[in-house]
Amino acid sequence: MTDVPQQKPDLAEVVLAARNVAKSYGNVHALKGVNFDIHRGQVTTLFGENGAGKSTLMKILSGVIQPTSGEIILDGKPVAFNNSTEARDRGISIIHQELSLAPNLSVRDNIFMGREIMGPTGVDFAEEERQARRLMAELEEDIDPLTPVEELRLGQQQIVEIARALSVDSRILIMDEPTSALSASEVEVLFKVIRDLTAKGVSIVYISHHLEEALQITDHAVVLRDGTMTAYAPRAEIDLEWIVRNMVGDNYDLGSPPEGHVFGEVALSVRDLTVADPKGGAFNVVDRLSLDLRAGEVVCIYGLMGAGRTELLETVAGRLRASSGEVVLEGREISHLSIAERIARGLALVPEDRQRDGLVQTMSVGENLSLASIASFTKGLFTQKKAERALIDASIREVTVKTSGPAAAIGSLSGGNQQKVVIGKMLATKPRVIMLDEPSRGIDIGAKAEVFKLLAEEAKRGLAVIYSTSEVGECLSIAHRIIVMHKGRISAEFDSNVSKEKIMAASGESVAA
Amino acid sequence: MSDTTLARTAAAKPAFSLGRLLLEGRAFFALILIVAVFSFLSPNYFTVSNFLIMASHVAIYGILAVGMLLVILNGGIDLSVGSVLALSGVIAGALMQGVEMQALGVILYPPVWAVVVLTCALGAAVGAVNGVLIAWFKVPAFVATLGVMYVARGIALLMTNGLTYNNLSGRPELGNTGFDWLGFNRLAGIPISVLVLAGIAVLAGLMLSRSAFGRWLYASGGNERAADLSGVPVKRVKITVYTLSGMLAAVAGLVLSSQLTSAGPTAGTTYELTAIAAVVIGGAALTGGRGTVRGTMLGAFVIGFLSDGLVIIGVSSYWQTVFTGAVIVLAVLMNSIQYGKGARKG
Secondary structure, eight states: OOOOOOOOOOSSOEEEEEEEEEEEETTEEEEEEEEEEEETTOEEEEEOOTTSSHHHHHHHHTTSSOOSEEEEEETTEEEOOSSHHHHHHTTEEEEOSSOOOOTTSBHHHHHTTTSOOEETTEEOHHHHHHHHHHHHHHTTOOOOTTSBGGGSOHHHHHHHHHHHHHHTTOSEEEEESTTTTOOHHHHHHHHHHHHHHHHTTOEEEEEOSOHHHHHHHOSEEEEEETTEEEEEEEGGGOOHHHHHHHHHOSOOOOOOOOOSOOOOSEEEEEEEEEEEOTTOOSSEEEEEEEEEEETTOEEEEEOOTTSSHHHHHHHHHTSSOOSEEEEEETTEEOTTOOHHHHHHHTEEEEOSOIIIIIOOTTSBHHHHHHGGGGGGGEETTEEOHHHHHHHHHHHHHHTTOOOSOTTSBGGGSOHHHHHHHHHHHHHTTOOSEEEEESTTTTOOHHHHHHHHHHHHHHHHTTOEEEEEESOHHHHTTTOSEEEEEETTEEEEEEETTOOHHHHHHHTTTTOOO | OHHHHHHHHHHHSOSOOHHHHHHHTHHHHHHHHHHHHHHHHOTTTSSHHHHHHHHHHHHHHHHHHHHHHHHHHTTOOOTTHHHHHHHHHHHHHHHHHOEEETTTTEEEOOOHHHHHHHHHHHHHHHHHHHHHHHHTSOOOHHHHHHHHHHHHHHHHHHHHTTOOBOOOSOOGGGTOOOTTHHHHOEETTEEHHHHHHHHHHHHHHHHHHHBHHHHHHHHHHHOHHHHHHTTOOHHHHHHHHHHHHHHHHHHHHHHHHHHHTOBOTTTTTTHHHHHHHHHHHTTOOTTSSOOOHHHHHHHHHHHHHHHHHHHHTTOOHHHHHHHHHHHHHHHHHHHHHHHHHHHHHO
16 A cells, blocks of 8 residues: 655645545445545645545535544534535535536526525525525626526536535535536636635535646645545645556556457458437537457557447447448448347447446346347247356356356345456357446456456457446556547557556547646 | 355345245235135135136236236336227127128128137237337337227227127027137136136246246346347337237136126226236336236235125125225335335345
8 A cells, every 4th residue: 555645734724624534335445544634715636536436535525425434524623424414504515426406497496406595475586586696696607597407508507506505605615527518618617616716715625537627726636546545735746647646556457468369350340430419419429430340359448428438339239329330240231230130240238337237136147147148048939947057157157256146136246246247248148349338337456357357368269359448547458459539539549558648648638728 | 255245145035034934925925814814704705616706707807917917027007908908898799799891781790719819919909009109109108008098998988889789699590609608618617717817827927937038028127228238129028018918908808798798898997907906916016127927816816805705795895995905005015125125235
């Protein structure tokens, strides 16, 4: 473990501090004793990869969850929040990554949702409207409080969230990835709001994956990795390289590109693929993208949220429809085929969200494993129990699922083992090409390494592997080739000797003006 | 890691617990309780002949409930089965009265087997309409089948002008006798309708537990997105279950009109709710993916034996409604106890 660096003395008053805060879920340690301070009227940014514990820490500070051990010190006194309302009453508000507004209600109703101002004859709408107008004026946003939230741009909705937090006189405002959905000009507005707020003495805790953007606004940086704080420093002492070094670390080995085999023919070829925004936006989430993948090759797609990785993979798998372009599997055009036909031809997708898209929670481990290859053990009208059992047993061995048996409930497995079940299910279809969307999401580092090892072995046997990730360390593991996506296009392509900084730069992580 | 997994699984499965056994076998124990109580209250209840009569009553609900189970396993609901049952009976009745072909100047009297086939095909077609509306046009199942429920009932009323076909026995000289066979005859002492129910239940059970389609159905009901990405033809599964539900409603309609030797357009009103109740009492989850034919059959018998028992001991039919309602609420309560914990684990 890295030594926790000593905090530099700072003149600004500490309003909120975490002391040895730890959080465990069973045997999973999401946070392992974190210390840090939030100063009055300053911005503290939390850096860290997915699963580093940023969100857990923020939820603890805002009372959403309670720490297993350690304490929170507010204005020099230890406090314990039982829920987020208690934290809000003490002046701590959080703005979640996913906005929590009711789109059908007006700006005014959203700001006062759950805390309506009551007059003698019910809700005092006039007073609410007056206060909402005052807040909007304070934020210098020209939004009429009576506009329904659904008619606002995303950036404006963010402002409404901030107004809601301010309406309870928050002294500490936690923002979880506030810019991930904002345009560059909206980010400027947000930053201006943040500067105004800090000038008034409000403290901001900021989380962002846009490193350079965060550097513009922050006064302090805290870096988390695997639930531990790896670095803490004021803005003056840090730069981008420092953050990346502390975020990613260089200790853990996720493997190296498999060697000693020759790549085969091109297994998957994508030509000028264009996919319109499935949510109905007037832009393309995948924009004239072309790529080739050879048998035995491992390719990593790196990109930020919204870069179009998931849409690319789901279109190739057949879930989404392409507006133009073609997908060729082993020399045959497959764009018109259904998902089932693509699986039968040897193209498998392991989806990003295993709870939503990967597992059937009502079925057992075994039934989940055999789900995609039912045809292989069906003879005539009926499924063959013995053949199915053999397939399940082979799968459990191959992907090393730790389970009490095929009949165990899928919910009884740990995240990593659930992920292995999803991968095992698709490998059981004997694919020629396997695509994995964020295969390491929400699994611990040991399981991560096992998953990558498994993929590297499959590649050696001639499987073409393509996986996406938003963690740069995972690109520099088993991938022979790294493709960086940005706004639906390939913005760069590297071999496995590239540096982390280069990959991150190509992903548009420096969108700042 | 391995230890955690094992420990958690072990915690979920205590060696033996009476509470758990009662919870999982609740429909079975409820049925035994009902039989015991009514046998105690009435000497006529616990006789073979009474059981066979009650079973032939259960057959109607039971057949509907099997179709409803398929739909509910898929995460849907089919409110149209009661109306389809009535429409099928009326169509069968109309066919038995003869179809006049004006152009040819003749009246066709289809034989009974043809009436049965045509009626089942009609029920399947109505079910397919439900399925297409739900799978392709994304109409919520509740709304689509509610609409079809009204349309089917309306057509049945239109066809008969609100009246009932009373003569379904056919005439020997026309060669269309035998319609009452379904409702009245017995094979080895067992009413045909009960045998029909048994056959349907066995076939449905085999389909669910042993066929690829059954697996598709459980998977797409449990998590449609995951099933879709695993190559399960989720739309086809959906259309198929509504089609089967419609067809089974037609079978139930045939059995009912044969038992009554009459076919009225108001038959089967609220039967869809009884069928849903049977499925729920049988432990199926309305959210889909969980449920068995065995449970649904137990559910159908619980409802049937309870209401017939109340009739036998002379309790007011208003009380029957209250009792049935209470049993349904209790069943759903138990379902949420059983599945509630599992769902949170995910």
